[in-house]
Amino acid sequence: MLTALILATLVQTTLPNGLEVTILPDPTMPVVATQVWYHVGSANEGKDNRGLAHLFEHLMFGATTTSERGGYGKFVTGVGGEENAYTSPDETIYVSEVPPGAENEILRREADRMRNLSLTRENLDNEKKIVTEELRLRTENDPTSRLLVQAQRALLGEHPYAYDPSGSKADVAAATVASCQAFYDAYYHPNNAHLVVVGPVDPERLMATVRETFGPLPRGGTTPADVPPLYGWPFPSGFELKEDIPPVEVAIIGAPLPQADAKDAMAIEVLLEVLAGGSVDPLHEIVVARRKKAIEAGIETIALRRGGGIVFYSASLPYRRKTTAMRVLDEAIQELDRMEWLTDQTLAAGKRRLIEDDADAFLFAAERAEDIGTSRWWLGDTRFAFDRASRISAVTRDEVAAAWRAYVRDAKWIRVYVKPEHVPAYIRMFGWLYPLFS
């Protein structure tokens, strides 16, 4: 009932300059979330400007022609709010959450930095140093991240998703004021953006502010070329990696999934929830609990706008042979193909879990704003943020089974094996005794 009342006040429009605007007033919320989605991400970069989407995210907190460097953040902090930004392969999002009343100033500042950023050599050089430290922190000095960066490159080859959204140190070093200005002029325009506001706002008054602040900005730039879908990409059949991880060997079998707006995307989402979304992982039950062939095993999924992936993995002490570990996984997937995990009851439970997660997100302004932004950019229409429950409910058991057969059982598998760089002598010598005592 409350949902219906709130939806009745939803405002959706596109300004003449192309800016898409969604305002969801909800007087029950104590904070206002604003998000500006620029439909450009690291996957839209080329060889000559790799790392720029993320570097640019940093530069957007610099000075504008009307505001000092850091003015945006200082304003938000001053009212007790929170602000941040995220660069993914598919988009760059500028987010803030503020107490009611501060949203008009946020919109003024977002409009200001959309076109009035002052790109200076001094600020760029400083941000390049900061981003380089971020890269050292996030990728160089964390073994798991190092492994993921290696895996991403080995798996995806020349696909635009192959590159870490933060770029490399060399990419960052190569950025110039001219290349940053070119990136800004190409992609930071109202016609490549979606403004989302959720919270206790007066929609008419806020819309007037939107028209006043963003309305005068000119249409411009270019629309980034779309990223090729992952499904159908020529992946390698497999590869091996080595990293400074704890002393386990990890066998992985994976397959790509279609893009977020595929016809059967909802069936795939329900499939993944029924299979891997509960507290009992069916692969763990087969490989670890029943067959005792690994220390850990499970199913993981990844979702990007232009495709995703499903991964079956097992981790064993480093005495087992790669071929054995892979065979165990193959046998477990064959067992899963009997589809004992898919019954009317498990299907209903999986759907309810998805609906429950949505109900929880419904309470938080930022999460609802993100749902709206994602629905627009990944699925093609904001309405998908509001009719998820009915779309989830409509998925049938046959559709889930068909998705399993098409994207898992009949997939061309990619096999990855990960080894640790250091194995303690006692495990090398006595690890083979492990099965005798388990």
Add this chain to the structure above:
Amino acid sequence: MVVPALLLAAQVLTWTVDAGTRGALVEDHRAPLVVVTIEFPVGTWSPWARAHDAADAFTFQDDDPQRALRKRADALAATIDLGMGRRSASMSIRCLKGDLDATLALAKDVLANTRYDEHELKRAQRERKIRWRGKETDVSFRTDQAGARLFFAPEDPRRIPFEKPEPVEADVAKLVATRDLMIRLPGRIVGFAGDLTLEEAKRAADGLLPASDAAVPDGIAPHLLALTPAGSRPRESDIKMRKLTQVYLEYDRDSLPWDDPRRPAFLVADHVLGGHFYSRLYVALRHDAGDTYGAGTSEAGDVVPNVYSASTFTRAENAGPIEAKLRGVMDVFQEEGITEDERAGAISYLRGNRAFDRQSAGQILRRFLMERRLSLPSGFFDEQIERASTLSVGEINAFIREFYDPGQFSIVRAVPE
């Protein structure tokens, strides 16, 4: 129509469930969800809990050999999380309102389960060993570990999370006996948040837990040892780690207990020094010269002292200059204090930011349970902010001169091997 003020001023309704159990409710009917948190008054800081492997006893109780309990939770679309904090063990439940009765029946069965999965206990022990080895390359863990070793004696429970963990207890009879005792201790609370009325919550709480008839054993309360005095602590501690390309610095002292009367002054001081993106540390170490990506302050807060840190990191070759800058910011802060503008900005931030943990009834319940766990009066944290707002710059700077005395701090460095 519900208005925003409803959650901002939400009341926590409380009642007596039985002689050893309280009930609490925060109503919110916007979504058909219910959160239930059951807290038992024994945590990892309890000597009894450690001696009896209570954390294992509590957290493995939903793992029966056939996963029947977890499968029931999955079928109900419910989550049941079991955890043990410093001062309490908690069962956290979330489900759709329509599934509440069946989910609470499942929760009762979890608390009565005597069939722990022995294979899972053995597997968990191997996993625990492997995860411990993984900590060797976790720079954040290693610096926190070095900090804990500076401040706490080996047997102090504040240090134990940073030392090699005990093996998982595999004796099921022992685990069951321990779990059975800990869930029968008086001092329990059943908290509800979400789409239910007081009458519904009271009905749900009745009979949910076994009688609270256990005699309180010796050693159940947290027992902490004295901190290593500042004069006896090493002033520096270096950790060498393989493959590092940066140095990580933590400038540590003992934290101020949350109920210390100086805490309101600390809230303002800490916000100005390292509590936000344009704090003194962020401006000096990141924005002014790009030495780092991150800088700030943090604490493992409680009503007893823990570790308070000002931290940052930078490329290895910049180690000396950034340490000098970090110390310089701290010294100037201690000597000169804050300005009136900074004081006003901090108060504005602290007041405005209160709305963020009032977005859901679950958040409000969590805050209430934390205050209760720490024996703080209800509304304590809001009151601290109001007290802070009455302090003058002079009063805050007097606190800063004392608390940020360089003689109280030690530095931890993680450096390339």
